[in-house]
Amino acid sequence: MTDAYRTVAERATARFEVQGSEFLGHVAPVDTVEAAESFVEEVRGEYADATHNVPAYRVPAGEPSERAPGSEPMLREYSSDDGEPTGSAGKPALNVLQQREVRNVVAVVTRYYGGTNLGVGGLARAYSRAVKDGVDAAGVLEERPHRSLVVETEYDDSGTVRGVIESTGVEFDADYGERVRFDLRVPVAEVEELRERLNDATSGRVDID
Structure with missing residues (x-):
């Protein structure tokens, strides 16, 4: 690994x-x-x-x-x-x-x-x-080293985003406020792939920090 x-x-x-x-x-x-x-x-x-x-x-x-x-x-x-x-x-x-x-x-x-x-x-x-x-x-x-990611999206895309996150098996918490926020703990080696998957799944309608 x-x-x-x-x-x-x-x-x-x-x-x-x-x-x-x-x-x-x-x-x-x-x-x-x-x-x-x-x-x-x-x-x-x-x-x-x-x-x-x-x-x-x-x-x-x-x-x-x-x-x-x-x-x-x-x-x-x-x-x-x-x-x-x-x-x-x-x-x-x-x-x-x-x-x-x-x-x-x-x-x-x-x-x-x-x-x-x-x-x-x-x-x-x-x-x-x-x-x-x-x-x-x-x-x-x-x-393995991990890093924290914050993913925010509108409610319309929240189901899609959650599905992508769950499919990776990473640890996360979800907060449903004005927008939907997911706090993730992701292995460093998998960060870029996850970014690409989330952007592709939502046509870029997701904020990742």
């Missing part, structure tokens, strides 16, 4: 204890840097009483529509130790995502300190395990 990549299937959290410290590895699939940062802030808010919330993510730096089909995306890779000793938390967490060859994914490891210092090596092992366990809990699947 064109531009296929590996990512996590869903949000998940894995937890375990090491010498009294509790670790929670949260992971989620995301498509943008903004979505990754939003997830990090969400976890930090939910676990504001934790000693540390260590983030790591691998996300495309630009929109899929900005790349030529078949080209590899530029990945934004980020991690932070969030107050843990330098190199003991964020980098080990990010290394797991790299080694598992998953992207479009964000991880946050929450730690509640249990009173025993684990040392740099112990911390690195614990943060790595938290991300590994989180990824395993979420599951890994093969995905």
